[in-house]
Amino acid sequence: MGLRVSKYRKEVEALWAMPENDRNNELDRLLRKNRPLNAAAEEVTSLEKLFSSPPLSKRALREQDSQGRGKKAGRFGRHTAGTTGEPNHVSLCRSELGRMLGVRDYCFRHYGLKLGQREARLWGRPEAGMKSWVKNFILNRHVFHPVGPDANNEMAGLLDWKPDYLYGYASLLLDAAQILETMDIEFVPPKCVICTAESILPAQKAYIARVFKAPVAEEYGATEFDVIAFECTEGHRHLVNPWVLVENSGDNGCLVTDVSRTSQSLVRYELGDSIELELSECIRLGAPEVISHLEGRSINRFAYLSRNEKFHALEFARAVDRYQSQSGEVFGFTVHQYRYGCFVLETSSDPKKGIQDLSDFIVEYLDGVVGVRVEITPENEKIVAEPTAKKGYFIQAMEPDHDG
């Protein structure tokens, strides 16, 4: 395809093998050459200039694009609907796509995989996700839907295809693992199960790994950048793209810059995901910077007790993870908030002691950490594989009048 993936993968390896200073010099050199525009429409020609640039909002990116600033005609285009539902256009030229795939190949090799090997993809519905664009370039892929009345056959077909790795949202991998566990079937374990990092709990991950007899690696990415972080075999989510710089920016999510991008200027782009970075000693993969906390879309970060009282939605994940560790079972879940102090709980399958038991457990748990007894209503309808439920376990659905 002429995308020179291995050339770029070798560049990725070389950049990560360099001392930080040398790598920064390389990035400075690229910036002097590419001269992307920042949100103030100024040319960014050094890392210093980059870090003093204002943040670029999704809206500003759209305006920048519509005015044709900082952009050459892209060969590959795709639209992404952000959290606001307003589409952004991402354009990539051949070398940019090659770089992204090079980064992906670099990550895959950490697990003894290569780009282009057999991928079994679990997807809720066709085209309903990020990254469907990559599929045109990685052809060795089969999509499976191990849900519904035909789930066992679908799973048997998946295993029969002998994938090198599985790829999908945590909720679907979980469904698949639960089906596989009930089947008496011999299979060659995949080399790795890759899942999106936003929605998986440690207990779920351990379960998926056990049933598929394979390591589970979390991938954190965005439509605009593809893979940003990838989990090493020791469980750290390392930043893996040497051209993509990630900064914390407090409550408004993180700022992401791609210094290699020429078809579009992405300088301190507000991604909207709330993450925390930490320096690790681990040199197995990518950067020493690892994502220590990932709380997904910042809009879904807090649960509100009242106008002025809130707590981290992460507590729901902690509660359910504890419940699952204690009861030895695993299921998917989503919590919705429509009113102050009130939550609706859905699970992908009924807990053994029933969903009311889980609700009571969460209420007790939250009472311990937040000091308030909240109201949790179990939703008896099962979660259908909705795209909204895949990005995380907490959906903040109240009217946004709680800003002040």
Ligand SMILES: [Zn+2]
């Ligand atoms: Zn590591």
